């Protein structure tokens with residue numbers, strides 16, 4: 001961990017200086033916020049608080065209910081199209097690879113706005129006046145944690161809970177290949193400093209509504225395989241779930257990863273007639289960031305997403321056409337390439 005702080009010493013120093021010199025901050029992250037993005041904005045906000053800075057967290061989306069236990073969560077303001085009460089000197093953009101990803105909040109940025117950008121997506125625009133973009137990190141919250149260390153933020157049980165939660169969520173509960181020895185070391189340290197893994201798991205993963213489980217069952221009943229089993233897909237129309245609320249479908253796609261022999265998984269969630277939110281996962285050789293990019297989306301090599309307009313059949317066919325160029329049509333997988341060992 002020390003090594004990483006050394007690697008980013010200059011950038012961390014630039015961000016710290018900017019925080020010390022300016023007074024009013026907006027802190028934001030991507031739409032459809034997840035555990036990492038929410039933990040990151042809350043941790044950044046704790047750093048600002050330590051310096052006594054005026055700030056607000058503004059996200060162009062609702063915060064999923066499962067994160068309601070996170071310390072400071074009530075301070076997050078869901079963007080309602082109106083400008084927050086004060087003009088910022090600085091906007092901190094966390095865990096979003098492009099400004100498009102922060103939704104309508106970007107509409108309030110001026111060309112001369114000062115931006116801090118902290119992110120771990122590959123091909124991040126890396127757009128800030130002060131920035132750290134490091135795709136070797138499992139999560140953005142790890143990078144914000146380094147900043148917290150450089151700024152001397154004491155690691156209280158609340159802070160430890162934020163960091164641990166962000167890492168757990170972005171590593172698929174320590175199962176995805178993006179996990180590094182650093183992430184595990186940091187988590188171990190966070191547990192020592194008061195994060196409670198059992199309670200955090202219970203809050204995030206074991207409080208599904210019956211509607212969510214029914215929605216999962218209905219999605220899994222649409223399971224299909226393509227290209228001799230190399231690709232698995234499911235779809236769901238969230239209006240058909242019998243609940244007026246959008247069910248929490250995050251994690252549905254991960255069930256497809258459990259099937260032996262598949263390389264790519266995708267999940268089409270119909271948000272409204274003619275509009276699908278599509279998530280992709282891959283296991284060893286297909287770069288699904290490239291796949292999602294073809295539809296105007298993006299993400300990581302092993303997990304990505306995009307929005308696609310069209311009718312269900314047409315959307316699925318377009319996805320399969322793109323995937324056809326990436327998977328072995330015989331269904332035979334390639335051995336995973338040896339992963340470079342990150343520092």
Ligand SMILES: [Mn+2]
Nearest residue numbers: 036095140170
């Ligand atoms: Mn992330």
